Amino acid sequence: MNKxxxxxxxxxxxxxxxxxxxxxxxxxxxVCPPCGTCDTLVYHQPGVCPHCGMTLTKTAAKKKTATxxxxxxxVAFYLQQGVEVLDFAGPMEVFTNxxxxxxxxxxxxxxxxxxxxxxxxxxxxxxxxPEADILAFFGGNAGAASRDSNLVAWVQQRKASTxxxxxxxxxxxxxxxxxxxxxxxxxxxHLSIDDLAKAVPKAKVLANVRFVDNGKVITTAGISAGIDxxxxxxxxxxxxxxxxxxxxxxxxxxxxPKQGLILPTGQATVVGQ
Numbered sequence: 001m002n003k004x005x006x007x008x009x010x011x012x013x014x015x016x017x018x019x020x021x022x023x024x025x026x027x028x029x030x031v032c033p034p035c036g037t038c039d040t041l042v043y044h045q046p047g048v049c050p051h052c053g054m055t056l057t058k059t060a061a062k063k064k065t066a067t068x069x070x071x072x073x074x075v076a077f078y079l080q081q082g083v084e085v086l087d088f089a090g091p092m093e094v095f096t097n098x099x100x101x102x103x104x105x106x107x108x109x110x111x112x113x114x115x116x117x118x119x120x121x122x123x124x125x126x127x128x129x130p131e132a133d134i135l136a137f138f139g140g141n142a143g144a145a146s147r148d149s150n151l152v153a154w155v156q157q158r159k160a161s162t163x164x165x166x167x168x169x170x171x172x173x174x175x176x177x178x179x180x181x182x183x184x185x186x187x188x189x190h191l192s193i194d195d196l197a198k199a200v201p202k203a204k205v206l207a208n209v210r211f212v213d214n215g216k217v218i219t220t221a222g223i224s225a226g227i228d229x230x231x232x233x234x235x236x237x238x239x240x241x242x243x244x245x246x247x248x249x250x251x252x253x254x255x256x257p258k259q260g261l262i263l264p265t266g267q268a269t270v271v272g273q
Contacts, residue, residue: 031059052245073100073237076132078151078174079112079120082141086223087168091136091230097246098234105129107151115140126154134233135162139169139189139222146177146199155180165217166233168226172219176200185263186219187212211260224254231255 032049048055075095077088095102106112106122113119124130135158145151155178167175172188175181176196181203188196190207197205206212211220211229213236220229231252235243240257247255 032056052249073098073134074130074132075100075102075134075136076129077102077104077136077138079104079106079114079122079138080141080145080151081106081112082116082144083112083114083120083138084140084169084223085114085118087138087140087171087226088136090223090227091138091166091168093250094227094230094234094246095134097249098238098242100134103130103132107145107148126151131158131161133162134164134166136166136168137171137174138167138226139171142170142173143195146173152178163216164233166229167219168229169220169222170196172196173199175217175219176203180217181219184214184217185212185261186214186217187221187261188219189222206261209261213260213262215263220260227252228255228259232258232260 032052032054046056046058073095077092079088092102103123104112104120105124105126107126109122109125111119111121135155151174155174159180165175165180167188169189170192172181172186173192173196176186176199181200183202185204185206186196186200187193187206187209193205193207197203209221210225211218211232213232218229218233220226231243231247234246235257243257244255247253
């Protein structure tokens with residue numbers, strides 16, 4: 001047997017070994033030890049569970065056919081110049097800890113200056129942003145953003161492909177100018193209630209409510225109410241126990257499930273006012 005054949009055999013053996021090693025890694029996942037709140041979550045790297053803080057353990061991945069529930073939930077955060085930091089940072093913390101994939105979008109890819117201090121480099125502009133399951137808008141110069149015809153057209157184009165529209169504070173003005181609040185009940189920052197009612201006369205605008213859930217469109221009041229609304233949306237998609245685990249991990253002890261106006265079938269119910 002000449003050296004060329006020997007080298008070919010050796011190369012083949014090494015390739016098979018590497019493929020087996022890669023397959024073994026692929027067939028392993030990391031899970032949280034039983035604790036009752038996040039036992040069903042699966043991770044692909046070692047570490048600690050972001051919900052309960054327990055060390056993840058390695059286990060064999062279960063082979064199964066992909067279903068709609070396995071799909072990663074994608075959330076697009078639209079950030080305009082002057083956006084309020086806590087308006088988007090709070091819900092971003094909620095959604096990322098829930099395992100959702102969050103990305104940022106703006107009118108252009110130029111840095112967004114939040115409150116004149118924080119620079120945020122958007123992942124996409126409205127020209128190249130991918131579709132998302134949830135499209136979110138926030139306060140801070142939102143009135144000016146709502147008058148951007150290009151933004152309004154973009155939001156309207158996303159209506160059919162987006163499962164949920166979500167706003168915090170005066171981000172509701174963007175939804176309103178885009179026609180998404182017509183015929184619905186909504187809320188916004190407490191000092192902007194009258195202004196939103198004038199800007200969107202076809203909507204019923206309420207004060208003194210943490211959030212309003214119309215099914216596809218969820219609007220919230222300012223800052224902390226945005227966190228409540230985000231946790232509510234997580235509970236809609238993942239269950240109340242799961243959302244409670246997210247709140248616990250964040251040490252956000254102010255969340256009261258369903259503390260808002262929920263209109264699942266047109267029947268209004270106000271809880272915890």
